[in-house]
């Protein structure tokens with residue numbers, strides 16, 4: 001198994017990369033992707049080779065998975081560390097001063113569900129809504145901090161109600177607009193880093209099994225696209241400027257949603273102080289997608305090359321801290337990786353409760 005080049009190393013090693021991604025849906029910008037074992041194993045996509053066009057290749061499954069696992073590391077550490085700040089006596093100032101809570105840091109529902117998403121991608125390479133719904137329901141440990149609405153939907157699914165019925169039944173038939181579909185999706189975005197249209201479709205599928213409301217789904221799409229852009233930027237060895245990152249997120253999200261408007265507002269707040277961003281965008285304290293996703297995208301765009309800074313910003317902002325740190329952490333780690341300069345610190349990862357065995 002080969003790893004993913006640490007961020008910042010990209011330019012140096014570019015010549016060693018031997019897979020090229022050509023994503024027609026994204027306007028055909030070729031990107032360079034590392035990780036292939038040999039040039040002989042390149043897999044051109046038939047029928048796309050034309051005069052003047054770059055050949056099309058696909059990302060190798062191992063590379064996809066390595067990116068998704070890094071994102072999951074960032075998500076789970078953010079979740080586990082963030083949730084420590086609900087313990088009485090813990091203060092954001094401690095983290096700012098590098099005083100870490102004593103381990104182990106227990107992860108919560110964000111991580112449990114993200115592990116199911118990743119396990120399914122690892123096994124099948126795509127989201128199958130029926131089996132994802134059963135995985136979520138079967139693996140739910142309610143003490144992990146699931147909201148009452150989520151527990152109810154998952155109990156219905158576990159006892160035989162089809163997921164479309166269970167998901168639609170939430171909130172008097174409107175479906176959930178909560179941040180639960182967004183909190184678990186960043187690794188999926190990293191996995192599909194080579195195709196925005198696949199990211200959008202697969203994020204939507206992963207959201208629908210529990211979130212029938214357009215805002216809940218839009219939240220997942222926004223976070224997945226942000227993580228995909230982050231992973232892609234890592235492969236290209238280029239840090240995207242924050243405006244460009246948020247513009248591509250906004251462009252992929254249903255323009256009729258509050259999530260879309262929030263991401264656009266977030267773009268207008270780049271460079272502004274954290275409290276101002278929180279005032280305008282929220283901090284997840286309402287546990288809705290609109291109240292959570294724009295803020296976390298702002299944090300990730302602002303601190304894309306500094307994982308600890310992204311998590312610290314979420315902790316300082318307060319609100320639904322485990323989830324905001326999980327979302328921002330999942331996006332940022334898709335770019336920084338783990339135990340790299342600016343990446344998920346090795347000691348933070350070691351302090352996190354181990355992930356469940358079934359995630360592999």
Ligand SMILES: [Mg+2]
Nearest residue numbers: 108109110322
């Ligand atoms: Mg949680």
